[in-house]
Amino acid sequence: MTSHRALDAAPLDAETLAFLTRPGLTRLWAAARTRLERNGLQPTGTIKLQHVDPPEREALSLLLAKPLTTSTATIHLPDLDTRLRASAVGRGLAETLAELGPALTDRRAARDAAAAQRTGLWSAAEATLAATPLAAQPWAARWLEETRRAGTVARQDGSTAATVLTQAIQTLAMLFPGPAAEPTPAVWGRGELATRTTGSAHGLDDGTLLSRLVLRGIALASGTDFPVDAPGRRALWRLASVTPDEVSSTVLTYGLRPTGATWGERTLRERADHNLETHLTLRELRALHLEMPSRTRIHVCENPRVVEAAADAGCTEPLVCTSGSATTVVLTLLDALAATGCAFAYHGDFDWPGIALANRVLERYGAQAWRMGTGDYEYLATRTQVHGTPQLLLTGPRVEAVWDAELAPAMEALGIALHEEAALDLLLEDLS
Structure with a gap:
């Protein structure tokens, strides 16, 4: 049987599904899934199963249509793909694994997409920075590079990462406007500043990723160390003329x-x-x-x-x-x-x-x-x-x-x- 079925082929019949899900094939499907997800879902390369027990030997022999007599099984994935298409399964290795579940993940494509997204994220951040007075500040480029190397922002989902970077740049630009910027208040309340740059009075609350990024920028601009405790963070805010609240200090x-x-x-x-x-x-x-x-x-x-x-x-x-x-x-x-x-x-x-x-x-x-x-x-x-x-x-x-x-x-x-x-x-x- 040499037919090739499309991805929307009819579901496997009960007998075929029962054969494919027998315990003797569990290790094969797990190893094949790992290899395909690394290979861009292409059935290439070879997998080797060590210490094959009798139930596995019997199941593999039936699947591959050839006797397996040793305790080590070497399976060429192109051959397995061809065998599945020609058998009652009627579909290739990737389609078979997808039907057995769970869905396959093209990890190579995911890595490429993530890399492209990261490149776009930092390119956009550089452009945003260049359009603000921060571009003239010698510490600003260093802040952006240290933020990139830290990796915390890149671990967020794409939308969150882009938003928090943009808001951090806008917030720092408000605090360090430069000579050509519009006048700003001599002193900011932190809630007021957060509302201006995030739309929420709690956007710069202690412990948020945005507040940490902004504080790191303030520390670099001021030539001070990043604080390790809450009093130190409050002192650093005040160094940039930001008061955590407007009633506790007198x-x-x-x-x-x-x-x-x-x-x-x-x-x-x-x-x-x-x-x-x-x-x-x-x-x-x-x-x-x-x-x-x-x-x-x-x-x-x-x-x-x-x-x-x-x-x-x-x-x-x-x-x-x-x-x-x-x-x-x-x-x-x-x-x-x-x-x-x-x-x-x-x-x-x-x-x-x-x-x-x-x-x-x-x-x-x-x-x-x-x-x-x-x-x-x-x-x-x-x-x-x-x-x-x-x-x-x-x-x-x-x-x-x-x-x-x-x-x-x-x-x-x-x-x-x-x-x-x-x-x-x-x-x-x-x-x-």
Whole structure:
């Protein structure tokens, strides 16, 4: 019998199906299926079955129409295909295996399709990147290449992979717009940013693939390591002026008297009149219209104790506290005050982190150093020694003060760190 039936041939009759599904042929069909799926579903090559037992020997002899006398069976797949077509089966090896089930998978074609899809995915991502301000950022191409090599994106289904890459690029372009981009908010709420780029306020939630890709971009842009814990991730978001939420972080203020007529501005003036400090959230700052009297001088301190003492003393000068670091909400307030023409005077700790923070504030806002000169440091250091105050040793790498070239050498020579409280009485004189 030499007929060749099409793929839509009539189902196998019960007798033929019973023969083909007998246990003695199970290993043959499994091995043949594996070979065909690797061969692009073509019946080529040879399979070898070791340790053939008597039931297998009998079934194989009947199927191949030749006696099998050894414990090893070598089957040429082209011969098996021909034999099946010429027998009562009436169809080739691939069709027979498909009918016995499950359906065959052309793994070679699947690999080729997946490779083509990956190539298209990254080509499209490169084109998307090139059309954004990120194209001018030296770290952006490295970010895309590291993302490709990591393989996590490529393991997603095609639609998901393309979407998450596009959204990651768009999000990073929002955060690093470049000089030619449209103006963007100085600070983003993470939910707001996610809504703009994904349509969902939860699109950048912690643990999502998109948030990891964006954070890796921020880390590369900032020259920092990728964080390993939740606090580190929140800090990295803030480094890119993104706040995970708009209510948990606050900036401590005192004595602000904006001229606006809204409830928020009136409340600030009333609290200032009653010598009360005020914690402002990012959400509140977005709603405020902080118009201040022209050239208002804002004192900025590092430690909350200065605000507490100013309130106790009934000081009248406005004061903003960085609380040890210029977080997103602190910078948002200072940016808003700077936009109204306010001038700043800054004081902080006389230690290396304090000098670094002072540099940041002075350079960003053109602020004046407030009792932060070499003479101020030497006077305070001497006073603590005279009073027998326990000395705090200066540790860590030296940081040059941008406002006073002699300060870092003087600090290094004395080796004493001074927290802001050491100058509290002097600061309160100025604030009064």
